[in-house]
Amino acid sequence: MTTGLRDSLQAILWGGVAAGAADIISAIGGKGGKALQVLQYIGSGLIGMSAFDGGWLTGAVGLAVHFGLTTLMAALFVLAAQRWTVLLQKPWAAGFIYGALLYGTMFYVIVPYLSAAPRWKTPPGFWSNLSAAMAHGFFVGVPIACLARHFLAGQVQPQPSSLLMRAAQEARRQTA
DSSP states (O other), rough: OHHHHHHHHHHHHHHHHHHHHHHHHHHHHTTTHHHHHHHHHHHHHHGGGGGGHHHHHHHHHHHHHHHHHHHHHHHHHHHHHHOTTTTHHHHHHHHHHHHHHHHHIIIIHHHHHOOOTTOOOOOHHHHHHHHHHHHHHHIIIHHHHHHHHHHHGOOOOOOOOOHHHHHEEEEEEHHH
16 A cells, blocks of 8 residues: 555545544534434434334444444545645644635535435524534544644645735846
8 A cells, every 4th residue: 555545545534534523522412412312413414214213223323324424424524635735734724724615515505405314493583594504514524634734744835924925026037
């Protein structure tokens, strides 16, 4: 296995694990510590209402689905970052924005239209959506982006800042 491939796979795996752990802890804490109910609801996206009758077995299905999704989210970020290296230069900003975009995609497209989750209601109100998108940015996007930067740092060429580029262009113009 080449170093680049190994680094990419590590960025995907560890990004998915870190984002999944932070997000599930946040979700369970936000529901008063009702871990089984949260995990079963996640599992219901795959298996429907029967997820609520399966106890911890369907809770484990929900946990697997959750970590599978966060790993997929990490893979998409790593692929994008390999093409657009600016995503690795500012991982906090890129991750925060990426996580907020993931929130919108999950809550307004994937769960309501592409899953079997029952009784789905999109979150009401601007402020609750903003705070949830910010939380998703912090708990999902930032860990993915920071771990991508950590593992892919050797694949990224440092880019000069726009201020340095303008100064160099001005210096060349004055000497010409």
